[in-house]
Amino acid sequence: MTEGKVRRVWSDEELDLALATLYADVDTDERRLRETRTGLVGERQETRDTRESRGTRGVRRGRQGQRGRRSWILAAAAVTALVAGLGMVQMIISARPGPPPDPGQPGAAARALEAAADRVVASAPVISPGQYRYGATQTWDRSDWPGPTRELSMRTESRTESWIPGDLAGECLLRIMVTGRYEWIVGTDEEALGTAMGRPEASNHEDRRPCPEFREVENWWMPRPAWLAGLPRDPDQLEEVLPEFNGGDLGTFEPNREWRMLDHACVVLATGQVPADLRAALYRVLARLPGVQITDPAANLDGRSGVGYGLIRGDVRRELIIEPGTGDLIGVRETRGGTVWSSTALTTGVAPGIGVRPPG
Structure with a gap:
């Protein structure tokens, strides 16, 4: 404000x-x-x-x-x-972009997140009729499952693209691509044969329909555009909604309120579908989290540099990576025991038409 x-x-x-x-x-x-x-x-x-x-002596004119x-x-x-x-x-x-925040300064993360929110609001693009808010994600996610002789662990890649119009009465488009790319953390192709997971196969899925009918569920993981539009932008109100369990936690429930808030913010931002004003409000809510800190002052994700903000609990680190000069969200990342467990890199913009990528 x-x-x-x-x-x-x-x-x-x-x-x-x-x-x-x-x-x-x-x-x-x-x-x-x-x-x-x-x-x-x-x-x-x-x-x-x-x-x-002048009132007592007058003024000499001339x-x-x-x-x-x-x-x-x-x-x-x-x-x-x-x-x-x-x-x-x-x-x-x-x-001008300010200097990188100093992780050693008390409250540095909160101040930097507030400043990032200000920059997001100031540079928010206008979605004109016929244009679409575009979001693209590249996600590497880790899976673990029992193998013949040991626990197997693999990271697999998926990508999404979304087109959402300014007028939500129009059509929305979501493309989901499982690329088939993977990398072993623990295990080999031979060990995976005959197990529950095995090697991923490439696949593509496209969902195009009127936005009011878009997606059957409403939660932080798979948000409907109308559901996102209805979330409060006031940080006080959003802070009450963000920790709510809404069925998208895939059978798990995080008991710590602050960690749950960060987790929900990360997963919804990682969809690439969050409008700028809601992203700024989420930054402001996260700035209030007890224990929020600069987790990585020189983070790099998919070749882009930024600053990591989040929480650390034991050997687990959950963070958003933000470009400090613009407030743009580069992505989200979770690290466990020094190993990247999952990461999502984001690209956003304004597309000239549905199914058309932004220029540049």
Whole structure:
């Protein structure tokens, strides 16, 4: 929220720095800058004293009074230009990506998540008629199952693409692709023969229908677009809804409320279908979690760099990876015992039509 925001007063040092940035080719000697600033303020005070004396002594009209009035007009114009220029510099400086958050600073993760939410809101794209909110995911998920002589463990790849219109009365499209790619963590192809899992086979599935009919269930794992649209954007209200068990936990229930909130936020964001305003609200809720921390100040996921934010419990780390300059969500990741258990990399954008990928 921006209501009630307090504007910070610039110090003398910041003012001089801004002047130097605005007018790099002008003499910015510190002593002369202070003299100029003092002169402008003094001129304003002198003019105020003159106005106050008019009621008792009158004002001598003529060339001297005109000079004083002209000087004040010029001084006021200079002050106005200076303030406008400083405001421009402050806007430019505020718009630049800030430095990476310092994991050692208390509350660094909460402040960085709030800042990321602000950037998401400021840069949220407008979905015009005929356009679609596009989301693409690449997920590597781990599975474990008993083998002939030991527990087998494998990571498999799947991809999704979704197109959701701004008007949810239109059509939605979801493509799900099991790529057939996999990597063994523990085990071999020979060991998997005749077991419950075996090697994954490539497959494709497409679901295209009116958005109100899209998907039969409503939960954090498989959210209907209309269900996402109905979730509260107010962080206080969203904080009450986020930990709710809604049937999507696949037979498991996490008893820790904070961990459950993070888990639900991660899985719904990992669908790639969450609109910008809801993503910002989720960031703000996660910023309030007790124990939230910068889990990886230099995270890399699918070749993109960001900062990891989340919770650590024992040897398990659950995190969102956010690009600090834009607030874009790069993906989510879970690590157990130093090994990546699952990860999802995201790409989002605005598509010119259903089934058409965004340009670029």
